[in-house]
Amino acid sequence: MLGRRGALGRGLMTVPAALVYIGLMVVPVGYAVYYSFTEYNGIPTQAPEWVGLENYTRIFTDPTGDMHSSLWVTGVIAVVGAFGVNVIALGLALLLRRTTPFTAFARAVMFYPHVLSALIVGFLWQAILGPQGAVNNLLTGSGRSTLPFLSDPDWALATMIAVIVWAQLGVQLVLYLAGLQAVPADLQEAATLDGAGRVQVFQHVTWPALAPTVTVTIVTSVLSLLKVYEVVLGLTNGGPGDATQTWAYEILAVSFANNKVGLACAQAMLLIVVAGILSFTIIALRRRAEEGAEALS
Amino acid sequence: MSLSGSRSARTRTTLRNGAIAVLSVAMLVPLYIVVVNAFKPQQEILLSPLGFDPATATTQFLQDAWTNPNFPVVSGYAVTLFLVVACNVVAIGVSVPTAYVIARTPTVLFRVLLMFFVAGMFIPAQIILVPAIFVLKALHLMGTLPGLVLFMSSTMIPFTLFIFTGYIRMLPRSLDEAAAIDGASQQRVLWRIVFPLMKPIVATAFILNALSAWNDFVSPQLILGPGSSFRTITTGVYAAVSSYTTNYEIVFPTLLLAVVPILLIFVLMQRHVMSGLSAGAVKG
Structure with a gap:
């Protein structure tokens, strides 16, 4: 049964997936590696010119002083956003963990922003928080001064993180709810009978048992926050100035849009490498906590 | 007390x-x-x-907003729905046989193959789009719907394949071995016996892929090009709204037309969407 024909047939069955995947993901990564060492304006008649590490040194030295702020913005979004999204989602999950028609409704309400495109979420909040948006009109209408949600650099970044948290907390909520179902109920009851308070039960039973879920939620939220682009386009278009320009915005709307394909590819490579290293680091760091969870169940 | x-x-x-x-x-x-x-x-x-x-x-x-030439609502919905279905057909269609072979062949080679595919999960689609455009140009697929479908499907394959492989591994091997002994071909075993058992995981993959295809903006915008006659909902909204963000007579009605149908679908399918997501995450 495991003859040569079987092996050949088996190999052939992987060909369609491999063709599409290699053709449009692996080969482009190869192109990106190659172009990242060249200067190339993307015009087919002009060949890419080999420049060695120039694009990478440009990223690290940032002679025109516009790239490092994007790195900073992306880092802040990834760290603050991941923290905010996970704390709020976990809090909501604890609040909504019992299944009643009311909590089922509330879960759907918390989740709905996720089915909207990030671009549309951006435009929507721009209409609500913009200088002439709904909130500022309400403020002026009641005789108060307006708030610079999107017009002050620091406010704009904070606003953007809040909008991203609003849009993404539903996904993490669903993951935490699934994780909470796996927390052994008898352990929680036993702890309560032994006189443990709510905080103690959470600290010593629920939180350790959630460890595998927490790993998944941190990795998925950080990965999605590192590539934030569409919400920027809708909400601030990178402004004011470059206060909300993310790394993905830098790649697509600055480098690529200005025909700097080589630089765009070097920037893309950096993001892919950082995303990979971060994911594996988080997974490795979480291994200990997860072993604790296994010991519990 | x-x-x-x-x-x-x-x-x-x-x-x-x-x-x-x-x-x-x-x-x-x-x-x-x-x-x-x-x-x-x-x-x-x-x-x-x-x-x-x-x-x-x-x-x-x-x-x-309905008659705004920048955002042709009806055709925008048609194109977007087409993308949802076509990308799922391609991504699921190619992932099922590959996942089956990987799950049923416990050799190092196929384990490495799985890791090779899964590595794609860490590559953000919109980031790899810039070099992918040059591949599509070389294939003369730039600016076409088939090119867009192929690119979007390729970004769906890693996750789809990953959850399918995990699921097939849980299906009893005796099932397909018995059928194979009865003389059924490998393809027949796969599509007649294994595939029907994969219904729940196929539904999960379909829902998650559908959400990402429905909401994708960067791929259609860059691959079809802003001047394309095909607009999706997201590229249509962008064309209609981006230059008029303070003209709320345009912004709000356009956004309403863009969000109502997907929200209605979500309300109807709410339980499937949310349980599909957590199932996918637990497998992931």
Whole structure:
């Protein structure tokens, strides 16, 4: 049964997936590696010119002083956003963990922003928080001064993180709810009978048992926050100035849009490498906590 | 003692339900703002963004948004739905046989093959799009729907294949071995016996892929090009709104047309979407 024909047939069955995947993901990564060492304006008649590490040194030295702020913005979004999204989602999950028609409704309400495109979420909040948006009109209408949600650099970044948290907390909520179902109920009851308070039960039973879920939620939220682009386009278009320009915005709307394909590819490579290293680091760091969870169940 | 205990438990439940109600309303306020303001003229939107006066309400701006040449609503929906279906057919269609072979062949080679595919999960689609454009150009697929479908499908394959492989590994091997002994070909075993058993995981993959295809903006915008005759909902909204972000007579009706159908689908399929997501995450 495991003859040569079987092996050949088996190999052939992987060909369609491999063709599409290699053709449009692996080969482009190869192109990106190659172009990242060249200067190339993307015009087919002009060949890419080999420049060695120039694009990478440009990223690290940032002679025109516009790239490092994007790195900073992306880092802040990834760290603050991941923290905010996970704390709020976990809090909501604890609040909504019992299944009643009311909590089922509330879960759907918390989740709905996720089915909207990030671009549309951006435009929507721009209409609500913009200088002439709904909130500022309400403020002026009641005789108060307006708030610079999107017009002050620091406010704009904070606003953007809040909008991203609003849009993404539903996904993490669903993951935490699934994780909470796996927390052994008898352990929680036993702890309560032994006189443990709510905080103690959470600290010593629920939180350790959630460890595998927490790993998944941190990795998925950080990965999605590192590539934030569409919400920027809708909400601030990178402004004011470059206060909300993310790394993905830098790649697509600055480098690529200005025909700097080589630089765009070097920037893309950096993001892919950082995303990979971060994911594996988080997974490795979480291994200990997860072993604790296994010991519990 | 027990009386006060039950009273404090009741207070806690009331408090919790109150908190849930307040948070739910807060989440829904932006949606409410879109809905009421889609029926109001600019001046009224600016003066009372939360109010709704049936006497001055008009569907004029919705009609304008409907006929806006930048965002052809009906064809935008048609193109987007086509992308959802076509990308899923390609991604699921190629992932099923590959996942089956990988799951049923416990050799190092196929384990490495799985890792090779799964590595793609860490590559953000919109980041790899820039070099992918050059591949599509070389294949003369740039600016075409097939090119767009192929690229979007390729970004779906890693996750789809990953959850399929995990699922098939849980299906009893004896099933397909028995069929193979009866003389059924490998393809027949796969599509007639294994595939029907994969219904739940195929539904999960379909829902998650559908969401990402439906909401994708960068791929259609860059691959089809801003001047393309094909617009998706997201590229249409961008064309209609991006230059007029303070003209709320355009912004709100356009956004309403873009979000209502997907929200209706979500309300109808809500339980499947959310359980599909957690199933996918647990497998992931």
